[in-house]
Amino acid sequence: MASSYRHALLSVLAIWLLALWQPVNAAGIVAGNTVLARDEGGITLTLGLSEAVPFRLFTLDAPRRLLIDLGPVSLEEMPRGLERGIAEVSALRFGLFQLGESRIVLDLAVPMRVKSAVYDQGADGGGLIRIRLVPASAAEFATEASPPRYSLWRPAQLQARVEGGANLPLIVLDAGHGGLDMGAEKGEVAEKDIVLQMARVLRDTLLEDGRFRVLLTRDADVFIPLGERVEIARRAGADAFISLHADTVTLGRARGTTVFSLSQASEDQEAVTIATLENRADLVAGISVEGEDDLLTQVLLQMAYRETSALSNRFADIMAEVLWFQNDNEIKSRRMAGGFRVLRAPDTPSVLIELGFISDKNDLEKLQDPAWQQMMSETLRDALLIWLEAEAEMRGLLRN
Ligand SMILES: [Zn+2]
Known part of the structure; x- marks a missing residue:
């Protein structure tokens, strides 16, 4: 089957199912x-569904993977470890991709192409999606791999909401990871949950203070691409952007709070390691990041960075200083720079804060302690107030 024909077939399939599908909450695996x-001929993935749901599939290269997007389907019953003993599939991940959209990702150990994808109505009202994969050459795989041209099921709930009084400085809080991107994990604890909790506590603290407007890039366990987080902040006209994380580091003994600003070329190996871990988020969820930074945008962005980087550096310096001053007995604080994708808003002062490292027993305990979360959010509020004051003073000096 010619590849264009197959693509057309898969699109038609998705649209047909969309027409068939009625919104019900009960759909599940x-x-x-x-x-x-x-x-001998290949592998077949069969997904049992309680209701008919829209779906689409596509493949992406480097690394090779098959992505299956389903409509609003609960993946709670999705069995784990299906890939065990299947040499062609090195990993199988799944989770909420964004509200109303679930995603299953198969990491392919060898190049394979979709031979067929069919939907069968089951006798019990449910359905089956059967996806057949057969061996392909690396070249064949590369030609066919491409992200879908349009986003189905873009839900309105994803619209981020600004809270707080009019005309106050707008702080965008970005809880890292989410949905099928767990972030760092330690036993049952996932970074995505810890940082969402912290973002909510910090939002409440800032709103209670009454001198800020606040917007959360996500207020649910959903996946948001890194570029989209930056866009949310820019569209809303953010005065500052704070991305919250709590990673694990296998290299050395990392602990304590670290404030990062963007650096195009970081010499510090630890900063490079952490930035690589954080930038992996889009890859985990199967989003293609290649090609996003074409040469023209690079040049334009670099021009904008020069303007904003002084502002971002001052912002990061003050945040780190206040953390160090107020919390150093509690938790060690540092200031570093790294190449984080999420800090690339060309016109918004942005920092990424690793609140602590869940690989460190001491840090992990604090990150989960409501009293510590409250203390940390009050420190960050104080730091924001000091920064705003410093910026106002600076503008005054420049005017005189
Ligand atoms: Zn993280």
């Missing part, structure tokens, strides 16, 4: 009907 099987 039926574990007993969900199997990944292997035979």
Whole structure:
């Protein structure tokens, strides 16, 4: 089958199912009907569904993976470890991609192409999606791999909401990771949950103070691409952008709070390691990041960075200083720079704060302690107030 024909077929399939699909909350995976099987000719993934749902699939290269987007389907019953014993699939991940859209990602150990994808109505009102993958050459895989041209099911709930009194400085709080991107994990604890909790506590603290407007890039367990987080802040006209994280680091013994600003070329190996971990988020969720930074945008962005970087550096310096001054007995604080994608808003002072490292027992305890979360959010509020004052003073000096 020619590749263009197959693409057309898959799109038609998705649209047909969209027409068929009626919004119901009950749609979910039926574990007993969900199997990944292997035979001489290839592999077949069967997804059992309690209701008919819209779906689409596509492949992406470097690394090779198959992505299956489903409409609003609960993946709670999705069996784990389906890929065990299947050499062609090195990993199988799934989760909420964004509100109303779930995603399953198969990491392919060898190049394979979609031979067919069919939907069968089951006797019990449910359905089956059967996806057949057969071996392909690396070149074939590369030609066919491409992200979908349009986003289906873009839900309105994702619209971020600004809270707080009019004309106050707008602080955008970005809880890192979310949805199928867990962030760092330690046992049952996931970074995505810790940082969402912290973002909410900080939002409440800032709103209670009454001198800020606040917007959360996500107020739910959903995946948001890194570029989209930056865009949310820019569209809203943010005065400052704070991305909250709590990573694990296997290299050395990292602990304590670290404030990062953007650096195009970081010499510090630890900063490079942490930035690489954080930038991985889009890859985890199967978003292609290649090609996003074409040469022209690079040049334009670099021009804008020069203007904003002094502002961002001052912002990061003050945040780090206040953290150090107020919290150093509690938790060690540092100031570093790294190449974080999420800090690339060319016109918004942006910092990324690693609140602590969940790989450190001491840090992990604090990150989960409501009293510590409150203390930390009050420190960050104080730091923001000091920064705003310093900026106002600076503008005054420049005017005189
Ligand atoms: Zn993180």
